[in-house]
Amino acid sequence: MADATANAHKRHGSLTQVDPRTRRRNAAEARFKAYGLAAIALGIFFLVVLAFSIIRSGVPAFTTTVVSLEMNVSPAEIDQAESGMLKTAAYTKLFIAQLGSQMQEQGIGGEVDPEAIGRILGKVGNDLRAFYQANPDAVGEPVDFTVNASSRVDGYFKGRVTREGLVDSRFLVATDLDVVDQLTEAGIITRQFDWGFLLGKDAGVDNPGGAGIGASVLGSFFMMLVVLVLSLPIGVAASIYLEEFAPKNRFTDIIEVNISNLAAVPSIVFGILGLAVFIQFASLPQSAPLVGGLVLTLMTLPTIIISTRASLKAVPPSIRDAALGVGASKMQAVFHHVLPLAAPGILTGTIIGLAQALGETAPLLLIGMVGFVAREFPTGFWDGFVEPNSAMPAQIYTWAARSDVAFYEKAWGGIIVLLVFLLIMNAIAIVLRRRFERRW
Amino acid sequence: MNDMRPLERIVDTDNIKISAKGCQVYYGETHAIKDVDVQIEDNTVTAFIGPSGCGKSTFLRCLNRMNDTIDICRVEGEILLDGENIYDKKVDPVQLRAKVGMVFQKPNPFPKSIYDNIAYGPRIHGLAKSKADLDVIVEKSLRRGAIWDEVKDRLDKPGTGLSGGQQQRLCIARAVATEPEVLLMDEPCSALDPIATSQVEELIDELRTQYSVVIVTHSMQQAARVSQKTAFFHLGNLVEFGETGQIFTNPTDPRTESYISGRIG
Ligand SMILES: Nc1ncnc2c1ncn2[C@@H]1O[C@H](COP(=O)(O)OP(=O)(O)O)[C@@H](O)[C@H]1O
Numbered sequence: 001m002a003d004a005t006a007n008a009h010k011r012h013g014s015l016t017q018v019d020p021r022t023r024r025r026n027a028a029e030a031r032f033k034a035y036g037l038a039a040i041a042l043g044i045f046f047l048v049v050l051a052f053s054i055i056r057s058g059v060p061a062f063t064t065t066v067v068s069l070e071m072n073v074s075p076a077e078i079d080q081a082e083s084g085m086l087k088t089a090a091y092t093k094l095f096i097a098q099l100g101s102q103m104q105e106q107g108i109g110g111e112v113d114p115e116a117i118g119r120i121l122g123k124v125g126n127d128l129r130a131f132y133q134a135n136p137d138a139v140g141e142p143v144d145f146t147v148n149a150s151s152r153v154d155g156y157f158k159g160r161v162t163r164e165g166l167v168d169s170r171f172l173v174a175t176d177l178d179v180v181d182q183l184t185e186a187g188i189i190t191r192q193f194d195w196g197f198l199l200g201k202d203a204g205v206d207n208p209g210g211a212g213i214g215a216s217v218l219g220s221f222f223m224m225l226v227v228l229v230l231s232l233p234i235g236v237a238a239s240i241y242l243e244e245f246a247p248k249n250r251f252t253d254i255i256e257v258n259i260s261n262l263a264a265v266p267s268i269v270f271g272i273l274g275l276a277v278f279i280q281f282a283s284l285p286q287s288a289p290l291v292g293g294l295v296l297t298l299m300t301l302p303t304i305i306i307s308t309r310a311s312l313k314a315v316p317p318s319i320r321d322a323a324l325g326v327g328a329s330k331m332q333a334v335f336h337h338v339l340p341l342a343a344p345g346i347l348t349g350t351i352i353g354l355a356q357a358l359g360e361t362a363p364l365l366l367i368g369m370v371g372f373v374a375r376e377f378p379t380g381f382w383d384g385f386v387e388p389n390s391a392m393p394a395q396i397y398t399w400a401a402r403s404d405v406a407f408y409e410k411a412w413g414g415i416i417v418l419l420v421f422l423l424i425m426n427a428i429a430i431v432l433r434r435r436f437e438r439r440w
Numbered sequence: 441m442n443d444m445r446p447l448e449r450i451v452d453t454d455n456i457k458i459s460a461k462g463c464q465v466y467y468g469e470t471h472a473i474k475d476v477d478v479q480i481e482d483n484t485v486t487a488f489i490g491p492s493g494c495g496k497s498t499f500l501r502c503l504n505r506m507n508d509t510i511d512i513c514r515v516e517g518e519i520l521l522d523g524e525n526i527y528d529k530k531v532d533p534v535q536l537r538a539k540v541g542m543v544f545q546k547p548n549p550f551p552k553s554i555y556d557n558i559a560y561g562p563r564i565h566g567l568a569k570s571k572a573d574l575d576v577i578v579e580k581s582l583r584r585g586a587i588w589d590e591v592k593d594r595l596d597k598p599g600t601g602l603s604g605g606q607q608q609r610l611c612i613a614r615a616v617a618t619e620p621e622v623l624l625m626d627e628p629c630s631a632l633d634p635i636a637t638s639q640v641e642e643l644i645d646e647l648r649t650q651y652s653v654v655i656v657t658h659s660m661q662q663a664a665r666v667s668q669k670t671a672f673f674h675l676g677n678l679v680e681f682g683e684t685g686q687i688f689t690n691p692t693d694p695r696t697e698s699y700i701s702g703r704i705g
């Protein structure tokens with residue numbers, strides 16, 4: 001008996017000695033932590049690689065190689081250029097001639113070869129003609145003029161084009177690069193930040209240097225306006241109704257399941273739906289940001305509804321009871337108490353939905369918002385909704401699909417611009433959430 | 441039920457605030473309240489006691505139609521407030537709840553300032569014509585909630601930042617701010633420590649002068665301390681209803697007797 005009681009008190013061994021069970025348990029826990037750390041490390045590694053490659057490939061898109069020249073064109077030369085059939089070609093010749101004479105003055109490139117100079121320059125004629133037509137006063141005066149170098153010369157500075165790679169090329173020959181080097185030394189060819197990339201519009205397949213993302217940024221902007229204005233109120237109203245007012249029955253269950261299913265529908269399905277309903281049936285204009293916005297609204301609604309309902313659900317029922325208890329109507333309880341508490345979550349969901357919509361490409365291609373449509377800026381605010389335009393991701397896709405590697409670089413640059421916009425949106429989400437949450 | 445007849449007769453009918461007749465409550469198939477008749481007097485604290493799950497909260501929530509918010513809940517029978525059936529089709533539950541205020545088991549102040557917590561009810565019911573009016577109402581309500589001295593210097597601070605006992609008194613102040621005639625309290629002290637509990641109990645006793653108070657409690661000592669009338673519920677039945685002193689010292693029903701002596705948990 002005495003033995004039994006003594007043993008009963010010593011059912012466990014010494015605490016200073018780890019028993020095998022505990023050792024196994026601790027080992028399992030340590031392993032699990034290690035897996036978790038490894039997963040996170042792997043994630044960070046891929047993120048860094050991704051960021052690095054995006055920046056490395058994309059940053060060159062933000063600089064461009066330009067040729068600067070003081071031009072002095074006489075009225076007679078202008079008249080002559082305007083009288084011919086190929087007006088832009090004539091202007092190009094003017095520029096080449098002036099650059100040639102300046103090169104001769106400075107003793108660059110030996111004998112002047114207009115064709116070689118033409119290969120170095122990008123599309124000069126258009127810009128030059130547009131400038132003189134806009135500023136007739138400048139005729140006969142010395143004017144500082146800066147034009148893009150050809151995309152191959154640009155590529156030479158960015159490491160894309162090498163002398164060895166220029167065999168058999170009729171667009172640029174290896175000896176041209178010697179001229180380019182000399183022009184660079186003379187300060188006539190320089191590299192500068194390319195505002196045209198950020199603010200410009202898409203250019204033809206033969207003019208990567210002139211292509212900019214500005215027009216499609218506007219396209220995306222108008223689309224996002226449509227998405228925000230439609231999906232936020234509709235989504236929030238639908239969620240409030242479903243969550244707070246709708247009776248719980250078979251019918252609402254079916255709606256609920258279908259909203260979740262809708263969130264998983266591939267975006268291209270929404271695209272073809274938009275094509276059939278908005279363009280073919282409702283006769284809305286093709287390639288219009290309005291239609292893009294409508295399609296993306298359909299896509300964004302489920303995201304907003306799901307997150308809004310989740311944040312409404314997260315508001316403790318005691319708050320509703322409290323409001324009803326002092327004689328608030330159901331609607332007052334929802335709008336005065338529940339909605340403000342759910343607002344941070346709703347906001348986050350909305351911005352995540354918008355960010356998804358901003359990056360969506362496939363449905364836009366189906367309704368005709370392809371990149372090459374972004375050749376003109378919208379002519380006004382309301383026109384921006386209906387005039388043909390593209391959007392950032394579709395523009396990027398179009399560039400990436402073009403054969404000229406210079407466009408490939410533009411695509412990477414476009415990705416950077418898109419990511420910057422997404423980061424800004426997320427930052428706004430965080431700031432707004434903080435602001436709302438500070439009101440407990 | 442027979443044993444209630446003699447008591448009903450001695451009730452002064454002029455003083456009846458709420459009177460339930462044949463009240464039945466169902467949650468879907470569950471019959472939660474079975475044929476309850478009860479008469480609740482004005483200027484009286486009436487306590488509902490009984491084992492957990494016997495339907496005290498359910499019946500209390502019938503008195504201001506809070507059960508309307510539960511889809512599956514169905515109420516039958518009559519509940520008269522000042523002679524009017526509150527389940528009449530013409531009655532708007534929102535109007536009713538301004539007249540019958542409620543304090544919940546867990547303190548649930550709005551996540552707003554102390555001032556706004558009190559001012560919310562009067563604002564939505566249009567009780568104040570000006571900011572000054574509202575200030576007066578807020579101060580009066582907080583005084584009635586016996587919490588004015590503790591919060592008068594921080595009316596703009598969040599109500600959720602108060603201690604549990606203070607929050608509950610704030611909720612009581614919020615309930616009285618809409619000038620109700622009846623105050624329903626569902627276990628108002630169950631989340632409070634003994635000191636906060638005794639403060640709230642004192643407050644309930646004071647509130648009796650202006651309101652008809654109905655309090656659900658799981659503590660028989662509390663019922664004995666604060667109430668004049670006690671109703672004992674068991675499995676959805678109102679087993680016994682009468683003077684608190686009589687219920688505790690001389691219950692007529694054996695079930696009441698065994699609950700009070702601790703044999704039904
Ligand atoms: N919302 C509800 N849905 C379904 N049944 C409920 C609900 N609320 C309470 N009940 C049931 O009604 C009975 C009474 O509950 P309640 O009134 O909360 O008891 P008490 O407050 O006396 O502990 C219990 O059996 C409980 O399960």
Ligand SMILES: [Mg+2]
Nearest residue numbers: 496497498626
């Ligand atoms: Mg209860």
